Amino acid sequence: MAAGVPGPVDDGDNKGSLRAALNGLTTRGRSFLAAGVAAAVCAYVLGQGDLLRVGLLLAVLPLVCVTVLCRTHYRVAGSRRLAPSRVPTGAEARVHLRMDNLSRLPTGLLMLQDQVPYVLGPRPRFVLDRVEAGGKREVSYRVRSDLRGRYPLGPLQLRLSDPFGMCELTRSFSAYDTLVVIPRTEALPTLRLAGEASGYGEGRQRSLALAGEDDIIPRGYRHGDDLRRVHWRSTARYGELMVRREEQPQRARCTVLLDTRRIAYRGAGPDSAFEWAVSAAASSLVHMLERGFAVRLLTDDGSSVPGEGSDGFAGATQGSADSAGLMMDTLAVVDHSDGGGLSRAYDVLRGGNEGLLLAFFGDLDQEQTAVAARMRQRSGAAVAFVLDSEDWVRGGDRDDVSPAPDDDRLRLLREAGWTAVAVPAGAEFSRLWQQAGRQDSGPHPAAAGGTTGFSGGWS
Incomplete structure (x- = not known):
C-alpha cells in the first residue's frame, strides 16, 4: 500500500502550458475551430458580415476554453491503496483510488485513469463530476491475473476538461504501486518425520539460548531470570547469584x-x-x-x-x-x-x-x-x-x-x-x-x- 504524492495539476509556465492546451484540443474543439476559420474565409470572400460573426464565434469558443482551462490552477492529490498487495494466481485484488481537491476552487469534469498491465485486465477509467473545494472522491476497481509476477500499477493520470468538451489536459502523478501475484498453494496434511515431529526435533542436537557449548557451568544472574533456576552451590562458591544455563532446542x-x-x-x-x-x-x-x-x-x-x-x-x-x-x-x-x-x-x-x-x-x-x-x-x-x-x-x-x-x-x-x-x-x-x-x-x-x-x- 502506497499513497501518491500530492501534486498540482496547474500549468507551470504559461507558454508551455498554452502549447500543451492547444495540443489537447478534442475532436469537437478542432472541428469548431476549423468550421470557424472556414466560415470566416467564406464570409470574407462573399462579403457576408453575419457569416463572419458566426465564424468568429465558432473559432473563438475553443480558444477561450483553452485559455480558461490553462489559467485555472487546480491542486489535486491522488493516492492508491491495494487490498491486498500480494495475491495468489487467479485471485482478485481491489485497487482503491482517492482524489482530494486541495485548492480553494471547485474542479470541473475530471477523468481518472490508472495505468494497468494488460495481463491484469482492461485499463480502468472513471469520470468524476465537479469536486468541491476541499472535497474528495473515492473509486475502486479489481485486478486479476492467472500468471505469476510483479506488476506495476500507475502512474495515475488525471484528465481535465472544460464544460463544453473543447479541450482536455492530462496530468500524471509520479507514484506507483506493485501488485505481487504469487503461486497458488494447497493445504497439506501434517507429516511426522523421524525424530522431528514438532519441527524442533526430538533427540536432535541442541544449542544454548546464548552462546557457547553446552556444559554445567552456570552463568551470572541477570534481571528477569527465574529464581527457580538459581544454582545455590555455585552461588555459595562465587559469592553472587548464579543460574543454570538452559538449553534451547535446535530448529x-x-x-x-x-x-x-x-x-x-x-x-x-x-x-x-x-x-x-x-x-x-x-x-x-x-x-x-x-x-x-x-x-x-x-x-x-x-x-x-x-x-x-x-x-x-x-x-x-x-x-x-x-x-x-x-x-x-x-x-x-x-x-x-x-x-x-x-x-x-x-x-x-x-x-x-x-x-x-x-x-x-x-x-x-x-x-x-x-x-x-x-x-x-x-x-x-x-x-x-x-x-x-x-x-x-x-x-x-x-x-x-x-x-x-x-x-x-x-x-x-x-x-x-x-x-x-x-x-x-x-x-x-x-x-x-x-x-x-x-x-x-x-x-x-x-x-x-x-x-x-x-x-x-x-x-
Whole structure:
C-alpha cells in the first residue's frame, strides 16, 4: 500500500502550458475551430458580415476554453491503496483510488485513469463530476491475473476538461504501486518425520539460548531470570547469584529444491509442468514454515532466498509469515534457468546436514538422475517429486493420479534413499503428498547406513 504524492495539476509556465492546451484540443474543439476559420474565409470572400460573426464565434469558443482551462490552477492529490498487495494466481485484488481537491476552487469534469498491465485486465477509467473545494472522491476497481509476477500499477493520470468538451489536459502523478501475484498453494496434511515431529526435533542436537557449548557451568544472574533456576552451590562458591544455563532446542531444517532448468520442462502457461512445480514448492514452503521448520528455497543454479543466517535458512528468528512472504515474492518471479545440470545445487547441499530435503525435478536424464541421487544426505529425509514434461504436454491419458510404472529415474532415486513420486499431468499436490507418506510407510530400499525419510505416517 502506497499513497501518491500530492501534486498540482496547474500549468507551470504559461507558454508551455498554452502549447500543451492547444495540443489537447478534442475532436469537437478542432472541428469548431476549423468550421470557424472556414466560415470566416467564406464570409470574407462573399462579403457576408453575419457569416463572419458566426465564424468568429465558432473559432473563438475553443480558444477561450483553452485559455480558461490553462489559467485555472487546480491542486489535486491522488493516492492508491491495494487490498491486498500480494495475491495468489487467479485471485482478485481491489485497487482503491482517492482524489482530494486541495485548492480553494471547485474542479470541473475530471477523468481518472490508472495505468494497468494488460495481463491484469482492461485499463480502468472513471469520470468524476465537479469536486468541491476541499472535497474528495473515492473509486475502486479489481485486478486479476492467472500468471505469476510483479506488476506495476500507475502512474495515475488525471484528465481535465472544460464544460463544453473543447479541450482536455492530462496530468500524471509520479507514484506507483506493485501488485505481487504469487503461486497458488494447497493445504497439506501434517507429516511426522523421524525424530522431528514438532519441527524442533526430538533427540536432535541442541544449542544454548546464548552462546557457547553446552556444559554445567552456570552463568551470572541477570534481571528477569527465574529464581527457580538459581544454582545455590555455585552461588555459595562465587559469592553472587548464579543460574543454570538452559538449553534451547535446535530448529529442524528443511530445504526445498526447485528445478528450474529450461531443458527440463516443455510447454508454457498456467497449466504447464513448470508452473505446477512452482506451486507445489510454494505449498511445501508454507507448510514447513507453519510447522516451525527453518526453511531454505534452493534452485538448480545454487541460488537461495536470503535468510537471516549465512546459510540462507529463513524462519529461525523471523516470523513464519514474514519468511513465507519473502519466499513467495521470490517464487512470484522465478523463471527458467539456462543451466543444463544440477551440479551447483549438489555443491550447496553436500556442504553439511541440511535436514529434510524436498525436491521438485523436471525431466532427468541418466547423468542428472545420478547427481540428484547423491544429493540425499544419510542423516536426513529426502522426498522427490519427478515430473515428465512430455506427459504434461500430452495432457495425460488417465483420470486418476496414480503414478506410471516406475522408470529408471525413480528406481535410482529410491535406491539412493529417496522417497520418489512420479507426478502425472494435472495431479493434485496434496494427494501426491499423501501418496509419498503411504509409499514410505512400506518397504523402503534406503541406502546402506541411511535412514528412511518418513516414519509414523500422517497425523
